[in-house]
Amino acid sequence: MVDKLNRPLKDLRISVIDQCNFRCSYCMPKELFGADHVFLPESELLSFDEITRVARSFASLGVEKIRITGGEPLLRKNLPELIQRLTYIEGIRDIALTTNGIFLPKQAEALKEAGLNRINLSLDAIEDRVFREVNGRGVKISPVLKGIEAARNSGLTVKVNMVVKKGMNEDQLLPMARYFKGGGVVLRFIEFMDVGNSNGWDLDHVLTKKQILNSIHNEMPLVPAEPNYYGEVADRYYYEDGEGEIGIISSVTDSFCSTCTRARISADGMLYHCLFASDGYSIKNLLRKDALSDEALTGVIRKKWSHRNDRYSDERKDGVPAKKKIEMSYIGG
Ligand code: SAM
C-alpha cells in the first residue's frame, strides 16, 4: 500500500501524553506553557485498548515499527503495560521510545521486560550551565546520564538526539561529540525545526547539516556510511578512527520527504501524515463510535494513507509559506 507519492506505510509514531516535566525552549517554551496551561484530561487521551486496536490496524497495512513519544511518554501511567500489549501484535518487529530520560532509572528495567527494543534519548548539552537553560526547568545533566546508564544496563539500545540551535547550544556540539565518541552510544544531531507555532523558529537559528559536519570532521575525521534501511532519517557517518558513528537529521537543509513512511497519532487521538501537518483526522472519534468493526477502521486508515501527499520540508525549501501547525507536545516528534 503506497500514498500518492508512492511511499509505503511502515512506521507509526504514537504520542501517549501531552504533558512534560521539561520546558525545552524549542518545543514547549516556558513563557507559553506556564502554570495556567491546560493539558488534556485523561479521558481525552487514547486508552491502551484504543491504542492497541489502532496499532493492530496499522500493522495489518504494513507498519512494522512503532515509536512511543509525547510530551514526556514516561509520565503516562503504566506505560510498560502498553508496550507489552504492542509486542503481541502480528507484524510489529520493533518498538522504540523517545524520552528525555529523567524517569529511566525507575522504569528502564520494566520497559525492557515489557518488550521495548530501543530508546532515543534527547540531550542537548553536556554542560549543566547550558542544559539547565535549555530544559527550562533548571535540571542538571547527571539525572539524564543516569537514565542513559539505566537503559543500557537493562539491555536497551540507546541513541542520543541533540537538537542544535544557534544561540542556544551550538557551543555544545564538539563537547557532546567528544563525550559520546567511543562509548557505544550513537549521537545524532537534529537541525532546529519549525515545528508547531510557538518556538519562534527562524532559518538564521538553524545550524545546518553542513556546518555540523564540518565542525566535527575538522577535529574528529568522519567517513560517510550507508543507510541501515530504506527511509532512515539520519545520514550516518563513521569516525575514521573506528570509534563509533554519528548521525545528522537534516529536515531543514536536506529534506527527506520522498522516503517518509511515517504516520502519527497525536496525544488527543488525531491521525496526521506529517510532522508539520495542519489538518488531521480524529481516530479517537471514530474509535468511540458504537460498533466500529476492525475492517472499517482499517479501511479508513488505508483510504487516508492512499490520499497522502504531504511533503512539507521539500515545500519549505521551495518557499511555500507555512500554515498553522500542530504543537510538538501533541504530535511528538
Ligand atoms: N519528551 C521526549 C523527548 O524530548 O525525547 C519525547 C517528545 S519530543 C517532542 C521528541 C523529539 O522532538 C525530541 O528529540 C526533541 O528534541 C525533538 N524536538 C522538539 N522540538 C524540536 C524542534 N523544534 N526541532 C527539532 N527537534 C525538536
Ligand code: SF4
Ligand atoms: Fe518535553 Fe521533549 Fe518537548 Fe523537551 S523536547 S519540552 S522534553 S516534549
Ligand code: SF4
Ligand atoms: Fe515526512 Fe512531513 Fe517530515 Fe516530509 S516534512 S519527512 S512528509 S514528516
